[in-house]
Amino acid sequence: MTDVVIAGIGQTEVGEHWDIGLRDLAFAAIQDAVKDAGGLRPQSLFVGNMLAPNLSNQAHLGVLIADFAGLIGIEAVTLEAAGASGGAALRQGYLAVASGMVDVALVIGVEKFTDKVGSGVDAALSTTSDSDFEAIHGMTPASQAALLMKRYIHDYEVPEHGFAGFALTAHANGVANRNAMFRKAIKPETYAKAEMVSDPLNMFDMAPNADGAAALVLTRRDLLPSEFHHPLVKIAGSAASSDTLALHDRKDMLFFDTAQISAGKAMKQANLIFENIDLFEYHDTFSIYAALQLEAVGFAVKGKGWKLAADGEIGLQGTIPCATMGGMKARGFPGGAAGVYQAVDAVIQLRGQAEANQVPDAKIALIQSLGGPASTAVSHILQRLD
Amino acid sequence: MTDVVIAGIGQTEVGEHWDIGLRDLAFAAIQDAVKDAGGLRPQSLFVGNMLAPNLSNQAHLGVLIADFAGLIGIEAVTLEAAGASGGAALRQGYLAVASGMVDVALVIGVEKFTDKVGSGVDAALSTTSDSDFEAIHGMTPASQAALLMKRYIHDYEVPEHGFAGFALTAHANGVANRNAMFRKAIKPETYAKAEMVSDPLNMFDMAPNADGAAALVLTRRDLLPSEFHHPLVKIAGSAASSDTLALHDRKDMLFFDTAQISAGKAMKQANLIFENIDLFEYHDTFSIYAALQLEAVGFAVKGKGWKLAADGEIGLQGTIPCATMGGMKARGFPGGAAGVYQAVDAVIQLRGQAEANQVPDAKIALIQSLGGPASTAVSHILQRLD
Numbered sequence A, B: 001m002t003d004v005v006i007a008g009i010g011q012t013e014v015g016e017h018w019d020i021g022l023r024d025l026a027f028a029a030i031q032d033a034v035k036d037a038g039g040l041r042p043q044s045l046f047v048g049n050m051l052a053p054n055l056s057n058q059a060h061l062g063v064l065i066a067d068f069a070g071l072i073g074i075e076a077v078t079l080e081a082a083g084a085s086g087g088a089a090l091r092q093g094y095l096a097v098a099s100g101m102v103d104v105a106l107v108i109g110v111e112k113f114t115d116k117v118g119s120g121v122d123a124a125l126s127t128t129s130d131s132d133f134e135a136i137h138g139m140t141p142a143s144q145a146a147l148l149m150k151r152y153i154h155d156y157e158v159p160e161h162g163f164a165g166f167a168l169t170a171h172a173n174g175v176a177n178r179n180a181m182f183r184k185a186i187k188p189e190t191y192a193k194a195e196m197v198s199d200p201l202n203m204f205d206m207a208p209n210a211d212g213a214a215a216l217v218l219t220r221r222d223l224l225p226s227e228f229h230h231p232l233v234k235i236a237g238s239a240a241s242s243d244t245l246a247l248h249d250r251k252d253m254l255f256f257d258t259a260q261i262s263a264g265k266a267m268k269q270a271n272l273i274f275e276n277i278d279l280f281e282y283h284d285t286f287s288i289y290a291a292l293q294l295e296a297v298g299f300a301v302k303g304k305g306w307k308l309a310a311d312g313e314i315g316l317q318g319t320i321p322c323a324t325m326g327g328m329k330a331r332g333f334p335g336g337a338a339g340v341y342q343a344v345d346a347v348i349q350l351r352g353q354a355e356a357n358q359v360p361d362a363k364i365a366l367i368q369s370l371g372g373p374a375s376t377a378v379s380h381i382l383q384r385l386d
Helices: A022-036 A060-067 A084-096 A119-128 A139-157 A162-174 A188-193 A257-270 A287-297 A305-310 A327-331 A335-351 B020-035 B061-068 B085-098 B120-127 B141-156 B164-174 B190-191 B259-271 B287-295 B305-310 B327-331 B335-350
Strands: A004-011 A044-048 A075-080 A104-111 A196-198 A210-220 A234-241 A280-283 A363-370 A376-385 B004-011 B043-048 B075-080 B105-112 B196-198 B214-219 B232-242 B278-280 B364-372 B375-384
Touching: A004 A022, A004 A084, A004 A335, A022 A060, A022 A210, A044 A060, A044 A084, A044 A335, A060 A075, A060 A104, A060 B232, A075 A084, A075 B085, A075 B232, A084 A104, A084 A210, A084 A234, A084 A335, A084 A363, A084 A376, A084 B075, A084 B085, A104 A335, A104 B020, A139 A196, A139 A287, A139 B287, A162 A188, A162 A287, A162 A327, A162 A376, A196 A335, A210 A335, A210 B105, A210 B305, A234 A257, A234 A335, A234 B061, A234 B075, A257 A287, A257 A363, A257 A376, A257 B305, A280 A287, A287 A305, A327 A335, A327 A376, A335 A363, A335 A376, B004 B020, B004 B085, B004 B335, B020 B061, B020 B105, B020 B214, B043 B085, B043 B335, B061 B075, B061 B105, B075 B085, B085 B105, B085 B232, B085 B335, B085 B364, B085 B375, B105 B335, B141 B196, B141 B287, B164 B190, B164 B287, B164 B305, B164 B327, B190 B196, B214 B335, B232 B259, B232 B335, B259 B287, B259 B364, B259 B375, B278 B335, B287 B305, B327 B335, B335 B375
Parallel strands: A044 A075, A044 A104, A280 A363, B043 B075, B043 B105, B278 B364
Antiparallel strands: A004 A210, A004 A234, A075 B075, A104 A210, A234 A376, A363 A376, B004 B214, B004 B232, B105 B214, B232 B375, B364 B375
């Protein structure tokens, strides 16, 4: 099989786009990605979206976007797996090209949180948990993450403000990313004084819901146009895994099985081990998720993921740079687009186009997109071809 | 590439399942399909669902279902393309197996309309049309289909009750299908006297929204277990296409481009022409859709699709049997499950297991799943291997 490569990337600024709609956001990212890919025309469109049927009263996004982007006629479908919708769209695009049935696939993630305000957003987010056994009792993703964090702090005797390193790193990396929602570095005191959302989870332990769209053009290596001039990045590994939807059904809620399984499969396919990975774009909607992913993949032993962040090892010069363009914490969390932004960020790093945020000699990236508390995990290994 | 085959089929009765939830319906269909496939264990789950985030306040169905069905660990994702969600799930399952990355894929379509009642259902259905330009003005799928039907009747001078043949055929075929919602044949007088929904579209010109789940196990031919004893059915062709979301943007709203394009591509892949097709499971949520699909695929010239039904040519002994197990009209329309039911029905026919509904010597079936007024069309050719 020929390599499946990422020929084009595109993204909009992440933030609050009150003045434009879902289709406008999507189109902006698509335009950039198609241009970046030397004008390759896609045959299939895979849309990653998490909540538009509730947030924007809009389903059938595949056609909505294909129509608006002037791509009428092509295959178009939406992929949903809660917060992992972007990762799921990338994986389906990858499978389509790998099958040989589709030459050029366009993967787009899009979300518009500002189409709803107030408790409507929490109600929409709660549809991603178990409606009959969790949401009905008032559980939201943030309150669930807080319970998980509390248990982690208790079991592993994490000192006060032990999780600060995740937010500090993300915000430091967001400064130079012109598409990030927050471009201001924060100090340890800022984290320490932050307003509590759901004890022990504070404002800086969670990513802000935001609007945004990111796009990728996938193709086979032999189909690249002569106009393509970037260092080439291939998808070397792709895998997804599921766990119980409800946290209370887990044997060990402090270990993200799906993060381990999906990353393990993707690394096996790529013939790599975790020591080969130059950067890790984790799914840091909550700092506790970031810690648990570092442990699941193997970068830290159980109970020590937070320490890696506290010790500065996830910084751009650390042993395993994470959230290198600001992550979901500082770039913002545009729902079903988040997993596609991870891929865009990783490609920028692997092409050596990250400027102030460049991870030195980055060749291999792991990206991981989560739905719920790792009820879904989708992992991809992206690799620069020299 | 080895053939991708349908190794197992499963379905629940279509109807109003007030007493059980989405996950229960899905599990029942999965159990049947896995058993039918000789116990093959799936690695990936592709869920076709249209409206659960609105109807059932439940997103993240992939994990919900994998969890409940005892399949924790496998890849699980939801596919949405309005009414074509079931067809889209089948196509993604097909691409996954065709890629060689997935050995056994489980495709499930599920919907539970009874989780919502009254105008909530119309509001949910309207999210599949253009929220900003159609739904906001009160357009529903039924009122849209009525406009289309009115234009068709005007342009082609269709006589009064000219569309009756679609409902008469579907209801006749539903009688012997123990999973159909309606199992009573109707007379021409019943159609003629039917209550008007949106002039000229009456109660018998539209399929009833219903609850149901259907499942398919896909694998490669060389991986079939020794326990598999059915006549073998392969997926010989698969394609999808998009048109404008809004009807008012079409050059010719009385021709379903996507139905033609996707069926044409699927037939080309299968190396077949429409004359080779033994039965056609069309997407008869509205009788006008059925007429336009017959014309788009080539079974009738423009303006004469209704005549094929009126002349009895779509019956089990006709030139092109359609809705052979009752179609969406008599079996019921369980949203995102509908496209998977089409495949289940076609496999039953191709295996020769359709009993009273058997199409004589059925070898090749075309199934077509629509989203909106053919804004999305997904077509598959299923073929019996002797």
